[in-house]
Amino acid sequence: MAKLQNLLSSVKRKEGVATQSQPAISEQSESPVRHLAIIMDGNGRWATQRHLPRLAGHKAGVNALRRLVECAADEHIEMLSVYAFSTENWGRPRAEVEGLMRLFWETIRSDLEKLHRDGVRLRHLGRLYDLSPDLQKAVRDSVELTRNNTRIGLNVCFNYGGRAELVDAIRQIIADGRQPDTITEELISSYLYTRDLPDPDMVIRTAGEMRVSNFLLWQSAYSEYYATPTLWPDFGREDLLEALESYQQRHRRFGRLDVSSTGNQA
Template sequence: MQKLFSSKRKGNESAQPAPIAPTEPESLVRHIAIIMDGNGRWATKRHLPRLAGHKAGVSALRRVVECAADENIEMLSVYAFSTENWGRPRAEVDGLMRLFWETIRSDLEKLHRDGVRLRHLGRLQDLSPDIQKAILDSVELTRNNTRISLNVCFNYGGRAELVDAIRQIIADGKDPEVINEELISSYLYTRDLPDPDLVIRTAGEMRVSNFLLWQSAYSEYYATSTLWPDFGHEDLLAALNSYRQRQRRFGRLVAS
């Protein structure tokens, strides 16, 4: 677990991003997935309603998308709303849905101009018709953009994804003898996407929280005590530096 946690900034000091270590081809990061945790705690510390923390979290996401694109990261997947989040208080769920809708409306044109390709991962059918349409329209508008891909995991759960895949495999009448890892992967929400190289979790928690369970089987994990609304460029660089100091084995031994 060495170097899992990054240093937390103190006060309002403007920390300079640490230089990224020299990279080898095997240490390049194509796809980062982020569990954006700590919005509620950020708000509570400031005696603000939880929704204020979620709004600050949206601002952090805007910042991180831009930073990741500047660092030549090809793809970000962010955990925005889980299938379990429906169990939160109704007022908070309604506020999150409204915030998601407002963010699509306010940010879509800029994201499109900036070359961001948007995708949705999750159960679309459980969302209200207006949100479904907004998601589909944003995916269609940005489908040819190439600067960076942003996969928004909204109403997403790793177990739900596997259930949906298995149901469809059965519905398609697949012979059990042909079912293998490649076939299962082809039925997931991420069927045409690379697995994440690095999974970042903010706010100091050490859980996977039902996020990309299949896809992150051999991802590197990085946890930081920084709350998501405070996460910025220097935090992203710290995560990338930690990743590039590791040796990925994928269950194999590396010859000495």
């Protein structure tokens, strides 16, 4: 009888240990990066290196984005914001701009149902009214179809510019008759395209460039930046994991001092 009681006590102790360790496993499944923003650069260089037309590089970039959405969801990242077409990109050669518009339209048509099945919530950030009526409708329909999905949010910044966003916000603030003494950071944020979204924790730029390029200027004020020489069409899971590992080594202070346990200030 004594042996049986000892055996039952041993089993209970093991169950207690397993129960106590469960929260740690749950915590490890959560990514420290809630919102990841990406400047997808290098499509043209990727194509040039292969003696292909630039549009072939943009098509390869769409494939890279498909990979990234899956990888980010697997890593429990809640939201992606990707820089697909800037307000300055209208200045590129007409053939390239028309090709990008066509590619955007074709990608919506070909990928929408799968994105919806996979639980991706789509959102457009930028000036929608500059796009063609059929493209505007396609964007609105895709946003409406996926609005209740919860696996991962994908914010496509198309015809987006950080300065244009601020101009649009200020215009609306004035139109709403806001008084100068009511203008706060919180009020301005509530008028941005990203009004109900968290600021990005990290901004990745591919292709080795070290520019902000008018991307999420207000929202990324305290984001961690990460640059990689990898051209966007070649960006994959290993590149993402390296970026996330770099993020985990950093200490976000948001302009404040970081006081260590020894009392030293960093």
